[in-house]
Amino acid sequence: MLLGPALGLSALLFSIGVAGMVLRRNAIVLFMCVELMLNAVNLAFVALAQVYGVGGYLIVFFVMTVAAAEAAVGLAIILAVFRHHQSIDLQNINLLHG
Amino acid sequence: MTLSPLVVQAVHEASGGAAGPAARLAWLTIALPLLGVVINGLLSLTRARAKAVVSLVGPGVLLGAFAVAVAIFLELRAAPPEAPLVVTLWPWIHVGDLRIDLALQIDQLSSVMLLVVTGVSSLIHIYSVGYMGDDPGYARYFAYLNLFVAFMLILVLGANLPVLFIGWEGVGLCSYLLIGFWFTDKANADAGLKAFLANRIGDIGFLIAMFLLWQTMGALDFATVLSRAPGTLSAAAATWITLFLLLGCTGKSAQIPLYVWLPDAMAGPTPVSALIHAATMVTAGVYLVARTGVLFALAPTTGLITAGIGALTALFAATIGLRQHDIKKVLAYSTISQLGYMFLGVGVGGYTAGIFHLVTHAFFKALLFLGAGSVIHALHHAYHATHSHDDAQDMRNMGGLRRWLPLTCTLMWIATLAIAGIPPFAGFFSKDEILAAAFARGAEQPVYYLFYGIGAAAAFLTAVYMARLMAMTFHGATRVGEAEQGHLHEPPVSMTGPLVLLALLSLTGGVINLPAFAGGHEALEQWLEPVTHAATALRPLALPTGTTEEILLGAAIAIGVLGLWIGYRTTLGQPILPARSAPPETGFARVLYRKYYIDEIYDAVFVRPLVWLSDKVLWRVVDQGLVDGVLVGGGVVGSRWLGRLGSRLQSGQVGLYVLLFLVGAIWVLRAILG
Numbered sequence: 018m019l020l021g022p023a024l025g026l027s028a029l030l031f032s033i034g035v036a037g038m039v040l041r042r043n044a045i046v047l048f049m050c051v052e053l054m055l056n057a058v059n060l061a062f063v064a065l066a067q068v069y070g071v072g073g074y075l076i077v078f079f080v081m082t083v084a085a086a087e088a089a090v091g092l093a094i095i096l097a098v099f100r101h102h103q104s105i106d107l108q109n110i111n112l113l114h115g
Numbered sequence: 116m117t118l119s120p121l122v123v124q125a126v127h128e129a130s131g132g133a134a135g136p137a138a139r140l141a142w143l144t145i146a147l148p149l150l151g152v153v154i155n156g157l158l159s160l161t162r163a164r165a166k167a168v169v170s171l172v173g174p175g176v177l178l179g180a181f182a183v184a185v186a187i188f189l190e191l192r193a194a195p196p197e198a199p200l201v202v203t204l205w206p207w208i209h210v211g212d213l214r215i216d217l218a219l220q221i222d223q224l225s226s227v228m229l230l231v232v233t234g235v236s237s238l239i240h241i242y243s244v245g246y247m248g249d250d251p252g253y254a255r256y257f258a259y260l261n262l263f264v265a266f267m268l269i270l271v272l273g274a275n276l277p278v279l280f281i282g283w284e285g286v287g288l289c290s291y292l293l294i295g296f297w298f299t300d301k302a303n304a305d306a307g308l309k310a311f312l313a314n315r316i317g318d319i320g321f322l323i324a325m326f327l328l329w330q331t332m333g334a335l336d337f338a339t340v341l342s343r344a345p346g347t348l349s350a351a352a353a354t355w356i357t358l359f360l361l362l363g364c365t366g367k368s369a370q371i372p373l374y375v376w377l378p379d380a381m382a383g384p385t386p387v388s389a390l391i392h393a394a395t396m397v398t399a400g401v402y403l404v405a406r407t408g409v410l411f412a413l414a415p416t417t418g419l420i421t422a423g424i425g426a427l428t429a430l431f432a433a434t435i436g437l438r439q440h441d442i443k444k445v446l447a448y449s450t451i452s453q454l455g456y457m458f459l460g461v462g463v464g465g466y467t468a469g470i471f472h473l474v475t476h477a478f479f480k481a482l483l484f485l486g487a488g489s490v491i492h493a494l495h496h497a498y499h500a501t502h503s504h505d506d507a508q509d510m511r512n513m514g515g516l517r518r519w520l521p522l523t524c525t526l527m528w529i530a531t532l533a534i535a536g537i538p539p540f541a542g543f544f545s546k547d548e549i550l551a552a553a554f555a556r557g558a559e560q561p562v563y564y565l566f567y568g569i570g571a572a573a574a575f576l577t578a579v580y581m582a583r584l585m586a587m588t589f590h591g592a593t594r595v596g597e598a599e600q601g602h603l604h605e606p607p608v609s610m611t612g613p614l615v616l617l618a619l620l621s622l623t624g625g626v627i628n629l630p631a632f633a634g635g636h637e638a639l640e641q642w643l644e645p646v647t648h649a650a651t652a653l654r655p656l657a658l659p660t661g662t663t664e665e666i667l668l669g670a671a672i673a674i675g676v677l678g679l680w681i682g683y684r685t686t687l688g689q690p691i692l693p694a695r696s697a698p699p700e701t702g703f704a705r706v707l708y709r710k711y712y713i714d715e716i717y718d719a720v721f722v723r724p725l726v727w728l729s730d731k732v733l734w735r736v737v738d739q740g741l742v743d744g745v746l747v748g749g750g751v752v753g754s755r756w757l758g759r760l761g762s763r764l765q766s767g768q769v770g771l772y773v774l775l776f777l778v779g780a781i782w783v784l785r786a787i788l789g
Contacts, residue, residue, distance in 0.1 A: 038773040047769065111767025 023064035030057035044095045044105040051091075055084045134200040137186040138221045141202055144180040144187075144229060145268045151176035151261035159254035166253055173257035174240035177264060181233040188226045196222070197645060199338060201274045208277070212333060220274035220337060224646040227470065227639070228271040228402055232395050235477050236264045238613035239390040242485050245609035246386055246492060256296060256384070263289035267395050271402065275336035276325050279403070283321065283367065286396045287314045293391060294383040306379035313376035317366015324359035327352065341409045341649060353413035360407060361421055368400030370458055371428045374451050375714060381443040385491060388443060389484030393450045394477035401457040401473050405466045408650030415654065418462050419562070422553065425458025426569040431711075433576035437583070438707035440694065441508045442487045445584050449534065450480055452573055456549050459570055463563060464654045465552030466647045467628065467640045472545035474639075475624045479533040479542055482617035486527035489606045489614065490588060493520060497595070497602035510584065511694040515593030519603035522611055524589040526618040531585050533621040535578035536675040539633075541624030546574060547671050548630070551658050554667060558657075571674055578678025579685075586686040594693045632664065 034054035038047055059077045066073025099105050154172045158165045199222035208215040240260060247256050263286060270282025287310075295307030325335060331352045332340050344353070364370070369377035380392045391397070404411055404421065411418055429452045436448035453476050460469030493516075494507040505512050517524040533540035536547065550570050557564035595603065605611060629635020659667060692698070700708045709715075764775075 035773070035777060039770045039777070042770070107769050114765055114767030 020064055020067065024061060027057045027061040027064065030054075030060065042107045044098065044107055044110075047107065048088075048091050048095065052084060052088070055080055134196075134202060134221065135190040135194065137183065137190040138200050139202060140183055141187060141219050141221050141229075141272060142204060144183045144233060145265050145272070147176040147180045147183075148261040148265035148268070152258050152265065155254050155258035155261060159252070159258055162254075166248070169254045169257050170244045173261060174237060174244060176261060177233060177237040177240045180264070180268070181230075181237045184226070184229040184233045187221060188230055191221070191223060191226050195645065199225075199274075199646075201336075201338060203274075213329070215275060215277050215335060217278060218274035218336070219272040219278075221272070222646055223643050224402075224405065224470070225271050227474065227643070229268065231474050231477050232264065232267050232271060235394045235481050235617075236260075236267075236390060238616055239386050239394075239481060239485070242389075242488070242610050242613040243384075243386045245607045246488055247384060250384075252296065256293075259289055259292045259296070260387070260390070263293065263391060263396070267399075270399055274338070276328065277335055279406075280321060280325070283363075283399065284318065286391070286399065287311065287318070287367070290314075290380065290391050290396055293387040294380045296383055296387065300382075303382040306376075306382040310376035310380050313373050314366045317363045317373055320359040320362025320366070324356050324363065327356045327359065331356070337406065341407070344409050344413060345649070345653060348410070348413055350413065353410055354416050357407070357411050357414045357417035358420070360403065360410070361417060361424075364400030364403055364458075365424065366400075367403075368397050368454050368458070369451050370400070370424050370455060371431060374428060374432065375717060377451055378444055378447040378710070381441070381447050385443065385484060385488030388447070389481045389488065392447065393480040393484050397450065397454055398457065398473045398477070401454070401461055401469050404458070404461040405470055405647070408461070408464075408466050408647060409653065411461070412464065412650040412653035418464060418654070419560070420462075422459050422462030422556075422563065422566050425455045425460070425462050426553070426566040426573070427455070428452065429455030429459065429573035430569045430576070431455075433573045433580065435707055435710050436580040437576060438700070438704050440511050440708075441506075442490065442510050442513075442584060442588060443484070443508055445510075445580060446480070446483055446487060449483075449577065449580065452577060453480065453534070455573070456546060456570065459553055459566060460549035463549075463552045463556040463566070464651065464656045465549060465658075466650060467637075467643050468545065468548040468552045470643065471628045471639055472542075472549055474627065475533065475541035475545040475621070478617055478620040478624045479530040479540075482530040482614060482621050483527060483534070485610070485614055485617065486523050486530065489523045489610060490516060490520060492606050492610070493603050494595070494599070497599035500602045501596070501598045503596070503599065506694055509694040510587040511691055511697055512594055513588045514591050514595070514691060515589070516595070516603070517589040518593070519600070520589070520605055522605055523614070524585075526614045527589070528585060529618045530621050531581045531679075533624075535581055535679050536574055536671055537679070538672060539622075539625060541621050543671070543675070544625035544628060544630065544633070547668060548628070548658075550574070550671060551664065551667055552656055554663075555656055555658050571670065574671065575674045575678045578675050579682035582679040582682025583686040586683050587691060590683075591687045591691070594691065632668070 031054050034050040034057060037050035037053070041047060041050070059080055062073040062077050062080070064073075066077075095105055098110060102110060104110075151172050155169055158169055199220045201218050201220050203216045203218040205217050206214075207217045240257070243256065243260065247253055250256060266282045266285025266289060268282070270279055270286060273279035273282055291307045291311040294310055295304045298304045298307075328340060329335055331348060332343060334340050334343070348356075366373045377392055377397065381388050383392070411421070432448045432451035432455065436445050436452065439445045439448060453472070457469045457472050457476070460466075460472055490513065491507050494513070497503075498505055498507055529540065533542040536543045538544075550567055553563050553567040553570055557567060593600070625633075626635070626638075628637055628639035630637055658664075699705070706712070764771075
């Protein structure tokens with residue numbers, strides 16, 4: 018059943034994702050970190066579904082759908098940003114700063 | 116207007132006797148002048164040249180009101196009511212325990228005032244037709260004048276203090292409008308403002324008196340207040356209430372210390388000076404004291420102060436009148452002085468004496484002002500014809516006018532003899548009664564003997580300055596230029612007619628309260644008895660009789676004759692130079708001419724500090740510094756600073772946002788789980 022190790026791995030993956038979001042500046046890497054966090058959550062849902070029932074599996078499909086849509090939109094935005102700035106370093110993309 | 120017989124909801128009397136048909140129509144006396152206001156006001160806005168209609172409507176509505184006043188008087192005489200008739204027109208303020216109706220009170224006192232106000236107003240309206248005929252603001256003038264009469268009648272007829280206050284404020288407004296009638300001259304507009312502001316100070320006193328009365332008595336209508344006051348009102352409360360009422364009266368009736376506006380009020384047209392600033396409005400204070408006589412009787416201290424203010428004002432203003440050159444200024448100070456007499460009368464508790472003098476003064480002072488108006492009218496036209504810029508009101512430019520204005524001269528002499536207290540003219544009886552009342556009060560408190568002395572001295576000075584006025588204007592060698600002399604002529608009959616009627620009244624006005632020694636039976640005293648008896652019962656006044664009375668009478672006549680003789684001789688005994696070549700006064704004459712520098716003193720003590728406070732403190736420190744600087748400016752700086760701080764967070768760096776989001780998420784989690 019491996020519930021404990023599964024949740025531990027999920028937490029580890031999520032933390033790596035958050036750390037990447039905070040520390041890295043490359044838009045593609047940030048995008049990957051988001052995917053990492055989403056999948057960490059998926060893992061937690063799958064693991065917990067063994068205990069709490071089939072609802073967890075259902076949510077996972079929704080999350081995967083959203084992640085797919087997000088990947089499509091997100092990559093398109095990154096492509097547009099790159100065309101405009103010749104860079105995807107987010108440190109330089111700060112037009113909305115105060 | 117919604118005034119109609121249908122709204123006369125109820126006529127309730129304290130005891131017996133229903134209001135007759137005329138008393139029920141008392142609202143007409145107010146509604147008719149208001150109708151005149153509407154018609155003349157509309158005409159002044161649309162067709163300023165519609166002279167015929169205005170000449171008809173302006174005096175016409177007043178004659179109608181006078182007819183109603185006569186009907187009311189006759190009805191009251193036929194069936195004298197024991198208690199005042201109160202005609203409630205409509206409920207006005209009903210809040211909690213406060214019950215104020217728009218109600219009119221018809222009793223002996225208000226009917227006398229009604230007759231005087233509508234009668235004298237009618238005459239002055241007719242006079243104005245001639246006097247103001249050439250003025251471009253003719254319709255506007257009559258609209259204001261009608262409005263004044265309407266407010267004056269509200270003041271006189273009001274059955275409670277708030278209704279009286281409507282009239283009180285309304286006549287003040289009309290006074291302001293008419294003083295500044297020729298507002299293109301800044302001095303006139305300033306004079307109107309001065310009158311309005313001086314009256315405001317008094318009005319505060321009136322308001323405070325009303326608040327105190329409501330607090331202590333829980334009622335503001337005369338019937339309740341005056342009947343309950345003797346048992347319920349403490350002496351201290353009565354003193355405070357009457358002192359504040361007195362402050363209001365000193366403002367409206369131009370007594371020390373608030374008299375300063377009245378001389379300046381002469382900037383208005385002369386008929387206005389006669390009507391508002393001599394015959395009617397300025398006597399409102401005397402009327403109020405007589406109306407609330409019971410309260411004043413409960414507060415002998417206020418009575419003493421009232422009498423003292425009156426006596427002092429009578430003497431003080433009379434001395435200033437000795438040295439004025441402007442014919443209207445002399446009459447203005449004379450008015451202040453005579454109002455002082457009335458205050459002396461009502462202050463000592465001689466309410467009838469005060470009202471009596473009010474009535475006779477209305478006759479002879481209106482006559483004096485209108486006579487002066489005739490002189491000014493004649494000189495003004497003469498100067499106009501010769502394009503001279505001399506002052507048509509300066510008596511130094513007159514002299515010997517008897518040759519050209521014989522009728523005006525004769526009529527003004529009648530008024531002069533009346534005001535100087537020469538029997539059998541009206542002023543003799545009323546002035547004598549006031550002095551006798553002051554003398555009688557002296558038996559209780561010797562200080563009233565002093566007031567009597569001051570009053571007698573003022574009577575002497577009155578005779579002196581009036582003889583001086585007549586001598587400078589009508590007698591001696593003329594100082595009118597040769598060119599102007601051909602243009603001098605008597606005014607039209609619309610102006611001389613009212614003068615003749617007023618002269619008849621000045622001559623015979625004493626009849627209304629002819630004392631026993633002259634074969635009368637004090638008709639006014641008896642007529643007013645139902646109104647004044649409550650007050651006189653609290654503070655009885657025994658007028659001197661027998662030898663004392665005869666000595667007082669002899670002294671009064673001697674004072675009057677001597678004053679006239681001295682005034683006439685000294686004025687004509689020295690050469691008078693025309694205004695443009697006259698040297699400035701020296702010594703005490705200069706102090707009198709400059710009115711004891713009271714205006715300058717008030718300016719230095721009140722006006723300048725107030726302007727300084729407003730400019731340097733209220734404007735520059737409070738408004739610019741505190742409000743604009745600290746509050747408005749501080750708010751701007753504060754929100755800008757907060758905005759800067761907030762915008763720092765908006766760095767545009769995704770990492771920072773995520774970090775903050777994380778911190779927030781953890782914090783929320785902690786709050787939920789912990």
